[in-house]
Amino acid sequence: MRSLRGPSRPLLAAASLTTALALALTACGGETPDPDPKPAAEGQGSAEAQEGGKESGDRARAAKDLADRLKKHGIDAERWKDGAWKDWDKDDWLREAKDFVNPVIQGLWKPERMRGAEDPGKTVTTKDTTADQGQTDPAPRAVPAEREQTPYHDHAAPVGKVFFDAPAGSMVCSATVVKDPRNPGKSNLVWTAGHCVHAGAEGGWYRNIAFVPSYNDLGKDAAGLAAAAPHESAPYGTWWADWAATSNEWIGQGAGSGGAGAPYDYAVLHVKPESGAKSLEETVGNALEVDFRAPGTERIGTLGAWGYPAGPPYDGLLMHRCADRPGRLSLAPGQPTMYRIGCTMTGGSSGGGWFRQEGKKSLLVSNTSIGPADNTWLAGPQLGRQAERLFDMMSQKYGGS
Template sequence: MRSTRTPASPRRGRRRTLLAVGGLVAALALTATACGGSGEDTAGGEPGATASQAGGNADGGVRIPSDIADQLKEHGIDVDDWKDGGWQDWDKDKWLSEAKDFVNPVIEGLWKPERMQSAKEADKTVSTKDASAGQGVSDPEPAPVEATAEKTPYHQNAAPVGKVFFDSPEGPSVCSGTVIKDVNHPGKSNLVWTAGHCVHAGQSGGWYRNIVFVPAYNDLGKSEAELGSANATEIAPYGNWWADWASTSNGWIEGGSQTGGAGAAYDYSVLHVQPEQGAKSLEETVGAALDVDFSAPSAAEAREMGAWGYPAASPYNGLKMFKCIDEPGRFSLSPSLPTMYRIGCTMTGGSSGGGWFRVVDGETKLVSNTSIGPADNTWLAGPQLGRDAQSLYENMSETYGGR
């Protein structure tokens, strides 16, 4: 899930990359507060966006708005049965694609540390045939860039980055995500950016379930053995945040596939989340959020991009945060589809949905997210975020941001 472009001059290209690392890391770190976290305090695409709603919690239980409860009943879903395990029923006749069928009531305590560690990566491995379809538009493959581990504690060095956990028919799964600003609710955002394939199966199915965002997961970067004795604050320093609203593009819903497919160029999503416990907003709790750059700059204009995430497939295990910095190139799956960005990076599945950042006038902004990559894990590709992605974001902010 990455790409590689050999610079005209290896020495010059390497120096530019190192300089970019310093700039991106410094800017990203500056968005975070210096204090520690506490779990106690805690649809534009092609040709339009789709948003969905879900339930909430109250006093440790499940609180379902009346209109959502009616939807559940309409589809033969009992709220109490859902909470008690009915969500595990993946009857294909009921696993529908329409936004109204997204159901995500809080099930407090479901995502225990052990269950989080068992989650498998939700990667999209592009086929050689698909990768070659855009020849003549795509730039040459970039040279692989070895992913480097983010400094710990994560809440001080990359506070907006976290993991997205969800249940699919295959079992517990994991992606990466980023806390983003909410233009209509400054300083109090509850929005998270990730990939469309981390919330919806695309043309082969419907919405995933039990979607949770955990910012700064495994804050100290502990090993699997060390996590056995870690406390809850070390594993989830800001607690678990359940998606009560979700949106992705119609382009992903209608064209997304196991290899990304025609939906890859529209493979992005915005979540509106709420804390499993606590009342403060996500941005207030984490102390950080990033603006999204919807200008869709060309690869040449962007110059350098950095991808952050939690790779989970071998040789990684999903417990630690990594990053790659590279000069982006163009990647095309078809002349009829929008061009994507591609960078060299050895991160594997699990990094899907993780934000791609660039520095604009000294400020780090999210400019894309990890979508697809090849089986040999030498590069990553992500969608350009233009007018359609901005419409999806604005709809989420205006319609659901204040809820």
């Protein structure tokens, strides 16, 4: 295994599911990315930043809180930003749930650094396991991943890329903007995989975690993106995680091959913009509701998985999608079963959302977690009461920040 990073009716085609999702994602409009953004004049902040002292006061308090947390762990904030974060001494690697720190390093995720953070060999393993026990359905047929239509902000705006640093280098995953029930219309919450933020049993929290919705909005190839303006890489800007939460099972049992933590391989980020003051949901224009009912595969219908696969034959620059009826995958007796669909997406698609249609709504029901060495299927956790408690904690404690 590898960690990536009613009455019956005919299966929906991938294109049909995409159309329904696109309608749901763009229903609220949102801000169309500026095709030619003008830099602020010297000494002039954004209009949002000038609306009053509340935002600046909140930021000052948040900065002090972060500095205090760093100091508690013997970390000097300025030295960290100057490169001390590259020290991955295992004895000092913060790993407990309460120890997450992620100081913003302005301009770290430049477009060229984003393009280089796409080596899935460093984020996934092709190790196979024989731990497939319990109640498991036959492996699905491989469903070829299809490219998402461009511009992405018109078809799947809440989907984006997560960038982070690990001991082996700069890495990538995928993620989704999700609704915050305590802050309707102003969510700053992002759903991804646990292994995209924390190394599991043998490590700790990754560093410099940032989210870019609709990354490479126009779907340019490597040469085109290298010559593109920065806003084409990050049309809605770069959003830094100021807090992250994943399951205790992932922290305690997660591994490069998924391990016993795979059925609990999910995470929630609270993010803030590298610049600006509007919320993520306001900026992107929409977010998806998370469905924590964990419906059985016999009731769930077709699932669509979205992400940015980076392992061959993909290069991590383009958004792709798969659609399939899910089956069950059991890794060990006594553990929750996982959803499994046919899909050829590779490493880099980890953390990408799995969506189902309920009426006119698209609901997030899982995220990409693991897959086999031959890249024929993906599996993701069922999101039940335990995942809901984690999400509710993030909403209650950090959502209004």
